[in-house]
Amino acid sequence: MMAEESRPSTVVLCDFDGTLTKVNVMDYIYTRFAACGMKFAERWARDELSTMEELRQTFATVQAKRPELEAAISKIELVPGVEELIAFCKDRGHGFAILSEGLRWYIEYLLDLHGITGMMVYANEIFFEENGFKFSFPWFDPRTPLRGTSKQAIIKHYHERGQRVAFVGDGRSDYEAADVADTVYGCGLLTDYCRKEGIPVVPFADLNDLMNKWREP
Ligand SMILES: [Mg+2]
Structure with a gap:
């Protein structure tokens, strides 16, 4: 089979935090670790700060080192069904990648702890x-200036290659993705946003519910 033909026609792009x-x-x-707490995150939620500013200003008040941060986040649980969802996509011949406005460091750290390796992760x-800490934003796109990782630009890139995108997400950093994805599976704030904007959305309660409701994008 030629490389072109082996490219999956559908790619499932999935948010990480909260999804x-x-x-x-x-x-x-x-x-737990920032002296400023949620101060800059709250301003981000009001669209007053970009993700880049939020990260830099908040982490400037963090004293903890990497091992201490990793010890704390190792207690965070994945939702039930993550491995099943990945297997489900693979069985159907769909591509799967994680699209996150968080940090690739902790995403891979947590996935690895749960025995999930080799995922494509788009993140900051x-x-x-x-x-202290430094940051870089390899997936920044000027069309979404408040975001470190432009989920929308990444989806458009898949579209340009002729692939359809099913997007799964829950929050504010997913809005621009929902605007352009072929199919949106949503929970939380993302569902409210889609309904308000008239974007078709398949709401899901948890990943098992999502797999039950799966439709081809
Ligand atoms: Mg989220």
């Missing part, structure tokens, strides 16, 4: 340095 985890990992870190990057 595959029981709690938002970033909020968990902020409330953190660097642990002697005197």
Whole structure:
């Protein structure tokens, strides 16, 4: 088979925090380790700050080092059904990748703890340095200037390659993704947003419910 033909016609792109985890990992870190707490995250939620500013300003008040942060987040649970969802997509010949406005570091750390490896993860990057933290945003796109990782630009990239995208998400950083995805599976704030904007959405209660409601995008 030629490489072109082996590209899956459908790709499932899935948010991480709150969709595959029981709690938002970033909020968990902020409330436990940042002297400023949720101050900048709350401004981000009002669209007053970009993700880049939120991360830099909040982590500037974090004293903890990487091992301490990892020990704390190792207690965060994935929601039931993550491995089943990945297997479900594979069985159907769909691509699967994680699309997150969080940090690739903790996503891979948590997946690895649960024996899930080799996932494609689009997310923001953190660097642990002697005197603090640095960040980079390899998936930034100027068309979504408030976001570090432009979920919308990544979906459009799949579209340009002729692939259809089913998007799964729950929150504010998923809105621009829902605007362009071929099918949206939503819970939480994302469902409310889709209904308000007239975007068709398949609401789901949990990942097992999502797999039961699966329709081809
Ligand atoms: Mg989320």
